[in-house]
Amino acid sequence: MPSIVSGHDLDITSDAIDEVNILKGRLWDEESEFDKNKEKHRFRDYDAACDRVKNFYKEQHEKQTVEFNIQARVNFKKTTRARMGIWEAMEMLNTLIDESDPDVGIFTVKVPSAFLDIGSLLVVGCKFSDKIIYPETFVVNPDYDDAIYSTKYGIYQPHCGLDNVMLSWGHDEYLYHVLKDQSTLPDEALAMIRYHSFYPWHREGAYSHLTNDEDERLLAAVRAFNPYDLYSKSDVPCEAKELRPYYEKLIAKFFPPIINCRSIVDT
Numbered sequence: 001m002p003s004i005v006s007g008h009d010l011d012i013t014s015d016a017i018d019e020v021n022i023l024k025g026r027l028w029d030e031e032s033e034f035d036k037n038k039e040k041h042r043f044r045d046y047d048a049a050c051d052r053v054k055n056f057y058k059e060q061h062e063k064q065t066v067e068f069n070i071q072a073r074v075n076f077k078k079t080t081r082a083r084m085g086i087w088e089a090m091e092m093l094n095t096l097i098d099e100s101d102p103d104v105g106i107f108t109v110k111v112p113s114a115f116l117d118i119g120s121l122l123v124v125g126c127k128f129s130d131k132i133i134y135p136e137t138f139v140v141n142p143d144y145d146d147a148i149y150s151t152k153y154g155i156y157q158p159h160c161g162l163d164n165v166m167l168s169w170g171h172d173e174y175l176y177h178v179l180k181d182q183s184t185l186p187d188e189a190l191a192m193i194r195y196h197s198f199y200p201w202h203r204e205g206a207y208s209h210l211t212n213d214e215d216e217r218l219l220a221a222v223r224a225f226n227p228y229d230l231y232s233k234s235d236v237p238c239e240a241k242e243l244r245p246y247y248e249k250l251i252a253k254f255f256p257p258i259i260n261c262r263s264i265v266d267t
Helices: 007-029 051-063 066-078 086-093 135-140 171-179 187-195 213-230 240-254
Strands: 080-084 259-262
Touching: 051 135, 066 171, 080 086, 086 240, 086 259, 171 187, 171 259, 187 213
Parallel strands: none
Antiparallel strands: 080 259
16 A cells, blocks of 8 residues: 655655755856956957967858768767777866867866867857857858858747757767766756857857747756856866866766767768
8 A cells, every 4th residue: 555645744845845946046046156366358368369269260160061060960870989988088188279269378278177178169050140259250151141041040940949959060069969878967967068168149148049948947057157167277287186086976976987989070
């Protein structure tokens, strides 16, 4: 016979759920503390960026077409390039130089941030937003003057949701697709991974004609994470050996020992 739950017990459970929801809301609303003394005007200064950064975005904006993005996703699904643990992957990424980051050379990128710190994000398949960095570089993109892709909605429906649009293929989309089926990360964490570089949306308010209620719910989490992505760069290198035990506990909580790392693009 099933146990009978009293009204009092239900009230206690309901109150506990309400408290958790309040705490979650407070978590996203609270301002970060670590970056209060950061000179924030020195970050993401694309007007003063070197030619390396400008040339990276120019090439990216020329090549991020619908055709390229469809092919990149086909390649991703059919090829596994490596199998490794999350910490091993972070150590490999820590050897890379982000050609798109105007802060590289000014600050040191900390190891965990290196996993989330290459490139910038935009929507393909509809009109390129003027809120994207260096919007003038899209004029040579084959989709720029396309009869469909150059329109406001392009291939999408109003408020279809970001889950149903193609975001430019790069580290954000790649990592999101690798981890969404190989981790127990909550939706908020997956949104942080996928959208943290999607500044036209989470900072400039672009693409509101494509977003839905679920996107708006996740937006608070993405914005709460942003300072930790953007301002975690420091002149003082981190000690990876000291950080490793802390991060390995988190890795063990949300990830299997080995994940399949698929192809980013066809080589």
